[in-house]
Amino acid sequence: MALPVAPLLLLLAFGLTSRSAAAVQAYLDAQNLQLAKVYLDGPSNLGPALGSRGLPSTLFYAADGRLHSAHTGVLNAAALASKLQDLQRR
DSSP states (O other): OOOOOSOOOOOOOEEEOSOOHHHHHHHHHHTTOOOSOEEEOTTOOHHHHHTOOSSSEEEEEOTTSOEEEEEESOOOHHHHHHHHHHHHHO
16 A cells, blocks of 8 residues: 655654663664664653554644544554544554
């Protein structure tokens, strides 16, 4: 399924708990992932601060910085495309 093609700012930020920096980097290297930002949240403050109810959580913010929607659980490609299209319509 193709993702939306109209202009859309997409920022991916990963917040990880209970993992060392070395373990996270080893995983990223093994998956050939290069991320601009990875936040290590050892004390698990990020989820409650963002209103997350479980892991994994995907939060979708509008361009104005307001939370548009959230998804708890694994997000497949079709669901991700739908969420991004919905966000783009705003």
